[in-house]
Amino acid sequence: MADGKAGTETARAAPVPHFHVTSFDLGHGPVEPDPAVMQSGHVSVASYVDHERFEKEAALFGTVWLNIADESDVAKPGDWIVRPVACRNVSVLITRGADGVVRAFHNICTHRGMQLLWEESGNGSRFTCPYHAWTFGSDGALRSVPDQDCFPGLDKDASALRPIHLGIWEGFIYINLAPQPAQTLEAFVAPLAGRFQDLPIKHFSRQATMGARIKCNWKLLLEAQSESYHIRALHARTVSSMMSYSGNPFCHPLYWEALGPHRSWSTSINPQFELSDARPVQQFAFTASAQIITTANPLEDTDSAVNGFRGSEPIDRGDPALWAADNMIVFPHVQINAGANGCWMHRFWPISENETDWQARYYYYEPVSLRQEFAQHYATAFNRDTLVEDNNACTRQQNSMKSGAIDHIQFGMQEMACRHSAAVVKTAIDQLHSLPLA
Numbered sequence: 001m002a003d004g005k006a007g008t009e010t011a012r013a014a015p016v017p018h019f020h021v022t023s024f025d026l027g028h029g030p031v032e033p034d035p036a037v038m039q040s041g042h043v044s045v046a047s048y049v050d051h052e053r054f055e056k057e058a059a060l061f062g063t064v065w066l067n068i069a070d071e072s073d074v075a076k077p078g079d080w081i082v083r084p085v086a087c088r089n090v091s092v093l094i095t096r097g098a099d100g101v102v103r104a105f106h107n108i109c110t111h112r113g114m115q116l117l118w119e120e121s122g123n124g125s126r127f128t129c130p131y132h133a134w135t136f137g138s139d140g141a142l143r144s145v146p147d148q149d150c151f152p153g154l155d156k157d158a159s160a161l162r163p164i165h166l167g168i169w170e171g172f173i174y175i176n177l178a179p180q181p182a183q184t185l186e187a188f189v190a191p192l193a194g195r196f197q198d199l200p201i202k203h204f205s206r207q208a209t210m211g212a213r214i215k216c217n218w219k220l221l222l223e224a225q226s227e228s229y230h231i232r233a234l235h236a237r238t239v240s241s242m243m244s245y246s247g248n249p250f251c252h253p254l255y256w257e258a259l260g261p262h263r264s265w266s267t268s269i270n271p272q273f274e275l276s277d278a279r280p281v282q283q284f285a286f287t288a289s290a291q292i293i294t295t296a297n298p299l300e301d302t303d304s305a306v307n308g309f310r311g312s313e314p315i316d317r318g319d320p321a322l323w324a325a326d327n328m329i330v331f332p333h334v335q336i337n338a339g340a341n342g343c344w345m346h347r348f349w350p351i352s353e354n355e356t357d358w359q360a361r362y363y364y365y366e367p368v369s370l371r372q373e374f375a376q377h378y379a380t381a382f383n384r385d386t387l388v389e390d391n392n393a394c395t396r397q398q399n400s401m402k403s404g405a406i407d408h409i410q411f412g413m414q415e416m417a418c419r420h421s422a423a424v425v426k427t428a429i430d431q432l433h434s435l436p437l438a
């Protein structure tokens with residue numbers, strides 16, 4: 001910062017809370033997050049820039065459950081979506097059949113391997129391959145083959161779409177690309193029990209999405225959303241004044257914990273934040289309407305049915321007036337945040353060691369006034385501006401890391417969630433690498 005305040009102020013209201021670490025189990029037996037990373041906070045630069053390391057992480061994405069979509073993306077019978085898992089070279093077709101069942105398949109035609117669906121979403125009960133018009137049902141069955149007499153002995157059952165393991169939990173669709181997943185989805189999400197059941201996402205009917213291909217490693221983006229240490233410096237022009245104040249200048253979390261391979265924490269707010277005359281548009285948007293992370297100003301015209309969330313039980317965050325949002329990282333690549341007036345989430349899809357597809361989604365209640373609707377658009381745009389600051393910084397971070405000038409980075413006590421993220425990934429790929437080949 002030009003004024004140097006971010007680097008010189010040492011006052012803080014409370015110590016950084018203890019970060020509770022537990023073992024985790026991805027189906028291959030319980031293991032500990034890498035102890036050296038957890039204790040020292042040192043993480044090798046190679047883990048962000050090395051191609052071999054990336055290939056190991058990509059292999060991990062082929063074995064664990066992946067939060068890939070919202071169940072509402074296929075809300076009605078016949079709805080279908082296509083989602084790439086690029087680091088596995090897989091295109092996933094997710095359908096909701098006439099029977100209401102949600103299924104996942106590889107988006108590949110069993111005739112000659114053509115990409116079956118070229119669009120990202122639609123509604124229909126049959127999928128016709130663009131190449132020679134083989135047609136499949138939403139249950140994956142091969143329904144028809146033009147000029148079938150030219151395929152004597154065709155085994156239509158064996159020519160069905162190739163299924164992918166799928167499960168639904170708390171409104172999100174998870175897939176597992178392994179032929180035989182090492183654990184059930186229930187076992188995978190078990191450490192998150194109680195952290196999602198009260199989330200108001202299901203009450204939020206309004207959604208906004210954004211995303212981009214970011215030229216940096218996926219873990220850098222995840223880490224940027226895993227600590228508030230950078231708020232005061234990097235976000236001095238955006239969200240800093242809403243979170244940093246004299247009582248907690250460096251935005252220490254109110255609470256955090258490891259939840260198996262996942263983790264959760266509660267971010268704090270500036271209870272003294274006041275809308276500024278210098279920002280009349282923000283002032284107009286947020287006066288008597290929704291601020292996604294701010295509970296300090298009373299909301300006068302919001303729906304009380306969805307405006308009651310103050311964090312998942314049974315976490316004790318201390319003074320509720322300081323609570324901004326609960327943040328859940330669902331291993332390996334998804335972060336879901338829940339505030340009083342909205343939720344937002346990120347999916348960080350690895351592309352290469354130097355590239356990530358970032359997808360963000362925002363959830364709001366149905367506005368009951370134009371002012372509320374404007375506030376939601378403003379909140380999304382304001383959050384986007386903040387994320388542009390993150391993403392731009394991470395791109396520069398990736399580039400500078402590639403110089404080779406330093407061989408490790410160091411996470412401090414306020415970056416324990418980053419330590420945990422790095423430690424879990426390291427242990428997970430080491431464990432996966434040590435398994436006998438199937």
Ligand code: FES
Binds near residue numbers: 109113114129131134
């Ligand atoms: S490749 Fe699909 S019908 Fe030929």
Ligand SMILES: [Fe+2]
Binds near residue numbers: 224230231234235390
């Ligand atoms: Fe940030």
